[in-house]
Amino acid sequence: MAEETATIDERKKLEKVVIRFAGDSGDGMQLAGNRFTDASAAFGNDLATFPSFPAEIRAPAGTLPGVSSFQVQIADFDILTAGDEPDVLVVMNPAALKANLADLQPMGTLVINTEAFEDRNLTKAGYESNPLTDGSLNGYKVIEVPMESLTKEAVKDSGVTGRDVLRSKNMFAVGLMAWLFHRPLEPTVEWITAKFGRNEAVKNANVSALKAGYNFGITTEATKTTPFEVAPAKMAPGEYTTISGNLALAWGLIAASQAAELPLFYASYPITPASDILHELARHKNFGVRTFQAEDEIAAVGAAIGASFGGHLAVTGTSGPGLALKSEAISLAFMAELPLVVVDVQRGGPSTGLPTKPEQSDLLFAMYGRHGESPLPIVAAASPSDAFASAIEAARLALKYMTPVILLSDNTVATGAEPWRLPDLSELPDMSVRFAEGPNSADGRFLPYVRDPETFARQWAVPGMRGLEHRLGGLEKEEVTGNVSYNPQNHQLMTDTRAWKVANIANDIPPLEVDSDDGAEILLLGWGSTYAVIRAACNRLRKDGHKLARAHLRHLNPFPPNLEGVLRSYEQILIPELNMGQLTRLLRAEFLVDAASIHKTAATPFKITEVENRVMEMLS
Amino acid sequence: MAEETATIDERKKLEKVVIRFAGDSGDGMQLAGNRFTDASAAFGNDLATFPSFPAEIRAPAGTLPGVSSFQVQIADFDILTAGDEPDVLVVMNPAALKANLADLQPMGTLVINTEAFEDRNLTKAGYESNPLTDGSLNGYKVIEVPMESLTKEAVKDSGVTGRDVLRSKNMFAVGLMAWLFHRPLEPTVEWITAKFGRNEAVKNANVSALKAGYNFGITTEATKTTPFEVAPAKMAPGEYTTISGNLALAWGLIAASQAAELPLFYASYPITPASDILHELARHKNFGVRTFQAEDEIAAVGAAIGASFGGHLAVTGTSGPGLALKSEAISLAFMAELPLVVVDVQRGGPSTGLPTKPEQSDLLFAMYGRHGESPLPIVAAASPSDAFASAIEAARLALKYMTPVILLSDNTVATGAEPWRLPDLSELPDMSVRFAEGPNSADGRFLPYVRDPETFARQWAVPGMRGLEHRLGGLEKEEVTGNVSYNPQNHQLMTDTRAWKVANIANDIPPLEVDSDDGAEILLLGWGSTYAVIRAACNRLRKDGHKLARAHLRHLNPFPPNLEGVLRSYEQILIPELNMGQLTRLLRAEFLVDAASIHKTAATPFKITEVENRVMEMLS
């Protein structure tokens, strides 16, 4: 077959490569990126992706705000982030070039859809002269491709007409990249067939464009650049899939519902970047999942509280602005001691902020974002695949301790994707719930605030259970009976009890694991989506011979019991955060440790080098 | 006159005395307490009050939850709290006795309305035998008064009938206390006349009951106890009034509106204990004050934001649950950089909590209670009268720095009363606002995010100003232009700028004043309503010869610039708080100081002795 003409030996062997597809929102770049990613995953590469798209549904075609991009890093070893500067940049129009060129590696490869570089588009992108001809691309390896006419030509027999003709040009790009990186075409052809099977013309057009792109590579022998090769990654043996954080979180909730043997009730009001959790769960009604799209976030958390009172595993999901609206009701669930998982997929704030950009700036809000003394357990997902286990852990704590739990995800986790080694489902934690079984007082009544001596969780009795009728509410409760009480000593007791109940969870979570070199002087401590970049920075620094320790917190409240000891074992501590240093503040307050913070709120994840450089500064 | 028969010399001279009136909600105890307080104020005593009433409008008559009480401390020197254990307890029924007796000083004076001690009432209060006769009151000086028949007798010619007859018995109690403490009757008579003037019968009844109480004291020669005397206090010269915190806060807002020459717009949704601010402001429409009772707290803050956009001094007031609901909109005001004062009159939390009880547990919520990075200035009122100046300060900061400001009050400040030396109104701060005067860009446009180089406040242009049309919003703003921007560097810049703008306020607030003894080893640091108890504890400890320092924070964010220095000057720091140690957490995080915390959430203010004892422990 033609695909084989370029042999592996002629190709550049790379350990990893970062590719970015960029074009207009209408150019189908997300789809192109995803297809390429899946083909790479199937080929056995490790990978991590970072999609980026405008907050507008569709900003004007050809303009800078309209640029959409998708970055993927593929490697033959265990990688973590979508990478810093791309090695290869595919641009479909001048705006995409303008918005992305600064990130491309020096001497990086630039694949350009030349036909889009006509005057109107150049003006829209703010170019005064044509970069293709004015010498400004001299520092790069440019592959010029007349993608539109080639696509037109390729699809002319497929049966598509009008707009649909050029729609396939993203597949042309995927095909070309497949050649460049020696990806198989089959997974993509299969996908196209599954997706467009019913529309023969569109299917044919896409397959033809894909192959045309691949063939263009072969034919032109890559317009004189050498094709790249990334060998399959050495990943732990097992069965893998590629998963985004939102999907993993949704599936984790379903898994928790099965482990707890409780129906799942998910109430939400759509909001970027959390909506996909709702969409995903809505598709799985055969798992007994009820999704409720509420009139607003308050109604969503309210409905979840109602479902929790009714004995379901109740979850409500949102992003920052929605968490703000839920604050008062979460406080009710805290007082009523009802299990509830509150998912916050963080995005750039404050206010409406930057809805499609990553940020970790809701940690202190999760911690202190309620009036009165109302501490809650907080769990954070570290990566797309980790969202599965984090969701299960959040549900486990909520049910076992009869409390709302905040589960933090963020835009990077939620919309990024990575290979996920499928878990052994028989090893899900035991989460079976023990409902109250009968009256628990000498006089035959049910007292809702009788507590488990170990967890201090109160008993859960749900409507329908005969003889256990009781009333809950938001006024201070009398210990044991749960009656309304304004008694001063009781208020003190209950405040202490609620705080203690949450603090005590520290005894029920694994100690913080530290990946430490002997003689490490500096501890890199993270939480949430900085996991990938911290590990990557660590890997690089270690390759350079530096001795480091690295740990990542899944539990932000309470902290793992050994955290203080860990902190005191290192001379220096560095905490990278996509905020103004929120975990750092918590640790300072809690342990009086002078941890250093590297933080930013620049609507983008850390670059590995940013963390690396800071560590180097601290080491010197 | 009969009143003079007991001469001063025969009376016990006291420096201070604590009196508590307690009865059923329907017995008019708050009114009795207030009348007695005013009479004492007029007499020149310093005083502080602490009302306490059930959260129910009217819990069942005669029951414990129905008990309402009012405590006042009067003194001949500068006092601060309503006192710990009362010296004199007036009880109108068995429930009031049961609920309050434990607090009475050993050998304290107990004034009892004996006629209420019949079987039904005893049962309702949960007494199995009659405390009047079973010896359980042996440790007290009991003054038994058949108050009902005496009142009936006294008012029989006044013209009142039915229920109104016994309504006056609270005035009987006030009269008796007036005799006991040698208060003049005139202020009370005047007040009755002003209040009931139009209803001759009710007026007469109240005056007669009042005098009857006084005369009962004279006649029975205090049933053999010696009457008390508290000489007028030595207060700073000046004109005084007695003021509650809610009123002082409302008046402070009016003063700010005058100083800023902006109309005041107050939007609120009723909530205990903040409602009285709304009620008070609604009465002063002739000051150009607009009050808006919104459909909920979100609408209230929304309307205030609208009014602020329109150029008014906009304020929204609430308590904890309402602050939770306002969180998202406050974040909008923060992003739009619009001036706004948000008043939170804290109460016992979490959730609905203890709506009528004091607590300071919203500090961390005020600090961190918004998604994203959104620091706000926080100002807290230390006492009822201090609410006046605090309100002015909050408004000053909001207007000068174009930012929402959180003004914290609490139940103790809001509903307590104290003498207030009237300020010299000509010394209100200069708060005149400089609106934008015209286009501020080279091309003749108005750019809303052009900043003052000193305060970093952006310019304020309001609708109606020609040529200054502009758009604000909650998406991230581009520096200078205020256009929507998803640019990463800009987001970092704006996050930093907003944080810096607030941090910079530290240079515009007075340094923390420390009332320090030479050689003081321990610093007592407080904020909000603990002011009084901390001062009182300090006074006592100093009388015992201890060397102490004491300081009180009005600004919780940013802190006064000298705070770190102050903290580092003392070996030990003690922070009393009615929460679980929230200021302590802030200081630990900010300065890594190991401050000690004495805290409680027991629905009552600190007792002086609680603070005193803790200091003694630390000193030893």
Add this chain to the structure above:
Amino acid sequence: MTTAEYTRTDFQTDQEVRWCPGCGDYTILASMQKYMAGAGIPRENVVFISGIGCAARFPYYMETYGLHSIHGRAPAIATGLATARPDLSVWVVGGDGDMMSIGGNHLIHALRRNVNIKILMFNNQIYGLTKGQYSPTSEQGKLTKSSPMGSIDHPFNPVSLALGAEATFVARTIDMDAKHTGAMLEAAHNHTGAAFVEIYQNCNVFNNHAFIHLTGKDERNHNRIYLNHGEPIVFGVDDESCVVMRNGLATITKTASVGAAEILVHDETNVSQSFALSRLSHGPSGPTPLGVFVDRSRPTYESEVDQQLAGAHANKGAGDLAKLIRSLGTWVVE
């Protein structure tokens, strides 16, 4: 105990009832306990959910399951509970502030969705618990603590609002008429879907005599217009008055002055006509219709949820987690 053996006291709790003496809430509580005793619903399947306010303390006094939640959110919480647990009998209780001020949005959404919950709004036209501010149902001009020169808010007509919000059942009754209250509770319960019942309730402390035109010995005979499905709408002493439709408006006239055929016949299934009836009074200051305005049928929200679950189950089989996590395609690393 079987449901047939219930008496009123079986629905009383050990909590002292803490309303002001004379408050209309007592009467409504008694009507509810009486109704429940005879309703035949097992106590353990009944849930009362309320927000905050005097009225909202109701759940503490009903020996059933209950949740005294937060201000305004009871309809949302009840929606979640009823959707999760269609087997229960879910009742929502709240004041006019709770339901129509802060809770207005949840109320109208619960009504349009036709969640099978019974919403009782105790309308005393005042904020009781916070000691007397005007509410969204207070008449204009009302002097209260927050409106010392008179309220300027034009009030809602709760029946009109509910009808405009697609309610399938709307009724009005009054605390003092215990029999009628009981009948409305029964009708609400028998309706499959969201039921909204406005109950005029006297707050004798902060808004005494608000309903005097409907409760005064004399006035009530002139002003209570009882609606009965299929019957001509007549009222007053000896049915002296009646309602007719004139120029698209429901209008009161003397029965003697019109032919029998002209008298409007009440039709619970006709939303437009009932809306017109709701405009006869805007607050209880004159002749005011009481009874069921609308009772029509539409599938309940939770029944449709259940149907979709059952449908998905039938089509795809019980959820298989192992399959789900493989659904995007997998590959194996050896």
Add this chain to the structure above:
Amino acid sequence: MTTAEYTRTDFQTDQEVRWCPGCGDYTILASMQKYMAGAGIPRENVVFISGIGCAARFPYYMETYGLHSIHGRAPAIATGLATARPDLSVWVVGGDGDMMSIGGNHLIHALRRNVNIKILMFNNQIYGLTKGQYSPTSEQGKLTKSSPMGSIDHPFNPVSLALGAEATFVARTIDMDAKHTGAMLEAAHNHTGAAFVEIYQNCNVFNNHAFIHLTGKDERNHNRIYLNHGEPIVFGVDDESCVVMRNGLATITKTASVGAAEILVHDETNVSQSFALSRLSHGPSGPTPLGVFVDRSRPTYESEVDQQLAGAHANKGAGDLAKLIRSLGTWVVE
């Protein structure tokens, strides 16, 4: 520049308009800019306030004052602004989600209070900005991302809801009919008080053709029922159809089949009758009334606020702070 000299471009901003090509929002924006150019209101006195959504980006494109606020809260913010500044012309713009889902409560309260704000709801029956979930005006059964088996929410009828909420002005128009849109904007502006205008708006990306029955070349002639005050309600080709009242219901029939006197005459001041008209359609799937449903007069909220301020001023004189702080009585310590 005087207001007489305004042209449409004077209301365009320097911001690129960022809706999808073909979105109905463009048409409405053009209608608004055209209307504003001729309305005679000084630009600096005009304020557009919106929430969040595609529609809610509107203020960025109007060269007036503007506030792109947060989701659902625009009516509340506008209420504050209009109350503080009755001299301004305050417009609220939002989508069906913004106004009727999260913002439903503020909407109905603004309407009952009759705040002098003009509320334009761009109803595309979908959540556009969040990429296509069903909204409170989506038809039942709609397949969306969040309702893969079809939406089970019974939608609001926005006109009915507004009428039930005591609105003094309610109208409906459609993006594609720019002339009618302009006329509705003008009528809303001319109305003194809260005006609610539902504008059917095509979202060609997530809900294309939702209004095809009213915009399709052929269908529109059959389905647009234009309401005109004082005129009999006839529509269709050659006015072949008309509306009559039957058994309290507005009903469509053939014009030829009824006597002229029987045809319903539209009366903007009659809420009951207009409510009946609003029930003719529940979403734009057949004959649907367009035009002003109700336009009646009630004092505006802000005028009453101002009156109370003026009254207090007249009675008590200008506020005197020195007196105020002494109003509880004072004493002097020498």
